[in-house]
Amino acid sequence: MTRPPSPLSMRPRPIWVLFGLVTFAVLVAPLPGAAGAATREIALDATQFEFAPGRVHVNRGDRVVITLTASDVVHGFYLDGYGLERRVEPGITEQIAFTADKPGKFRFRCAVSCGPLHPFMIGELIVERNTPYWRAVGVVLVAAAGMLVHLWQSGKTRSSQEVINGTG
Amino acid sequence: MLNEGRFDLLARAPLLKRMLQARAFQPALMLATLAVFTLAILTGLAGTPAGSRNFGIIFVWIVWWALLIVVLVPFFGRFWCTVCPVPAPGEWLQRRAIVQRGPARPWTRGLRWSRRLKNMWLQNLGFLGVAVFSTIILTRPNVSALVLLGFLLAGVVLSALYKNRVFCRYVCPVGGFIGLYSLLSPVELRVADPDVCADHKTKDCITGNEAGYGCPWMVFPGNLTRNVYCGLCFECLKTCPKNNIVLNLRPFGSDLMVAKERRLDEAYKAFIMLGCALLYSVVLLGPWGWLKGWANMESLPHWGLYALGFVAFNLALLPGFFWLAVWGARRMTPARQPMRRLFVDYAYTLIPLGLAAWIAFSVGFVLVNGSYALSVLSDPFGWGWNLFGTADAAWTPLGATLIPFLQVGILTAGLLLALNTAYKIARQHHAHHRPAFLAALPVSGFALITTLGFLRLYLG
Known part of the structure; x- marks a missing residue:
């Protein structure tokens, strides 16, 4: 009498090894970098319930200097991933400087309750x-x-029945 | 075969069975949720208009919503319907009892619900109706409270006019999508042996007996093959004299393969849910302020355009693109099945994708805004109270760095389940592997493009 092989003792099929390697490569392979680092000055205005501009593109390694203003009520600025937070009052300019050393998309949000749509007052910083x-x-x-x-x-x-029932 | 590959929870956990059979079980939970629900309405009406400081907004649209869409629906199906407070006052009035079995004759006009409305269309329209106003409802405590109150009143009125839970079964916009997504859940209530039910003359699960009521959801457990319309009230567990009711654990998505009960109204529910998840991700989580302004009714003509676009996307555009994919699937093989049948069947592919999309969307704002719950717990009305010493808890966004990774994982899992479902549905139409595989490709392509669309919104 022969026992069915244990799943642990079975060799993985070459196709799955290949997929594993491709997934690993996708996750760790170096991708082409963006253009050289520079200083980027960005004027960002907060108003109910948006930031202008709503999307900001910088390159990884850039020194980013944000000049933040509020044109109606008191707003806030919180940058996901970088943890930067600032409060801005109308008529007063705030400056936030940091190095964009992490690539990806990071949302910036209003951090001071400013009205009904406050939780959805969101902008995007894309670090290329x-x-x-x-x-x-x-x-x-x-x-x-x-x-x-x-x-x-x-x-x-x-058979179709085996496929549908997940057996066989 | 029924119950094959299932794990009967009630047989393995007698304590759970005793608990579910107790008449006080459901009312006790409903009383608790009704208390929270009432507080949400009161704080919405009388509390601060600042949503982030109001219990009604934070506990309904962040705490409850997260619990529902991330935990209850995917893992426990319709369990929320077991404890939902909305139908409670109407049902208790109808029964003239809360815990013990009330008089045999319910307090209701006993009108007949129209045959034309015995489907999900009202729930689809109700959900869309709430959805086009959602930017207002989610952010204005008083509007939110009026909507909740409206649900409660609708439950009472419909209970007074019709027998059983007509509101839950045919009207509740939330119940509609919970039912659809409960097709995926790993929990099901079924009968151990359908022949026992078929031979049973008195059908106590429908008529009721001294132990409990006939099924308030108007479902005959003996015929139950899917979760969609079983509200997990466990009345049948109490009334069945044959001990024939089981509560099974099963593989995720088992009900998706029940072909004979697929319907166009449910297919449209799948489109509406997926479409709304996509549109909410654009409007609420996107950086486009003008679009938020339109959704926020800053000008009526703009809101009209927004509402028109919202409804058209859900009812025509998304189903239209999907129709093209199904048309492609039909062209892939020589066998020409009716287009409507294929369209409805393949639409069930979007159920895992839609649920994954809703979870991904929800983690995007629930984690970030969840910390508001601490402050409103101590000061539910925003009147300066500090009941538990947490009123001054600062807003602390949680997992902002982790959220994109969670979203990728959730969306990928939804996509893989969708591809698997598409192929299995294709095998229901084609006995052979190759034509089924080819037929599933266009629908799989639709699911892949939709997933990439969500990735673009969240990470791109």
Whole structure:
């Protein structure tokens, strides 16, 4: 009598090893960097319930100097990922300086309750190259391809009933 | 085969069975949630107009919402309906009892609910109706309170006019999507042996007996093959004299493969939910202030345009693109099935994708704004109270760095389940592997593009 092999003792199929390697490569492979670092001066105005400009692009390594103003009521500025926080009153200019050393998209939000839509008063700082985004796209594409390969391989030998019930 | 590959929780946990059979179980939980619900209405009406300082806004749209969409619906299906306070006053009036079994004759006009409305369309329209006003409802405590009060009154009025829980089954906009997404949940209430029910003459689960009421959700457990319309009230567990009710643990998404009960109204619920998750991500979490202004009714013509676009996207544009994908699926193989059948069936692919999208959207604002719960707990009306010493707790965004990674993981899991579902649905239409695989590709492509769209919004 032969025992069925334990899942732990089975060798992984080469195709899954390949997918594992591709996923690993997507996650860690160095991607082309952005242009050289520079100082970026950005005038950012806060008004109910938006920041202008709403999207700010800088390059990784840039020295970013934000000149923050509020044109109606007291607002705040909180930058996700960098943890920077500042309060700004109308008529008073605030300056925030930092080095954009982390790539990706970071939301900045109003940090002082300013009215009904305060929790949704959001802007975006994109630090190029936005490698987390491109890696996420890669992961999703590899995962989808892996699932399709799995469905193609596992479905070949199974009846419709076995596929639908997840057996066989 | 029914209950194959299932784990009967009630057989393994007799204490749980005794608890669920106790008449006080559901009313006790409903009383607790009704107390919180009442406080949410009172604070909404009488408290501060600043949403972030008002219990009604923070506890309903952040705490309750997170609990519902991230925990209860994915893992416990309709368990929220077990404890929901909205139908409680109407049901208790109808029964003239809260805990013990009331008089046999319910206090209701006993009108017949129209056959035309025995579906999800009212719930679809109700959800869309709330959704186009959601920027106002989510941020104005008094408007939010009036909406909650409206739900409560609708429950009472419908209970007075119709038997059972007509409001929950056919009207509640929240119940509609909970029902649809409970197809995915790993918990199900079923019967152990349908033949026992078929042979049982008195059908106590429908008529009720001294131990409990007939099913308030108007469901015959003996025919139950999906979670959508079972409200987990456990009345059948109390009334069944044959001990034939089971509460199973099962694999995620098991109900998605029940082909015979798929319907266009449910398919549209899937489109509306996915569409709303996408639009909310753009409007509420995006950087476009002018769009928030439109949604916020800063000018009526702009809001009209926004509402028109919102409804058109959900009812026509998204289903239209999906129709093209299904048309592609139909062209992939020589067998030509009716387009409507394929359109409805493949739409169930969007259920895991939609739930994942809602969870991803919700973690994007729940973690960031969750800390408001501490301050409103101590000062629910925003009147300067400090009941638990946390009124001055500062706003502390949680997991701001972690959120994008969570969103990628959640969306990827939803996509993989959607691709698996698309292929399985295709196998229901094609006996052979190759045509099924080819037919599933356009729908899989639709799911992939939608997922990439969400990634673009959250990370791009």
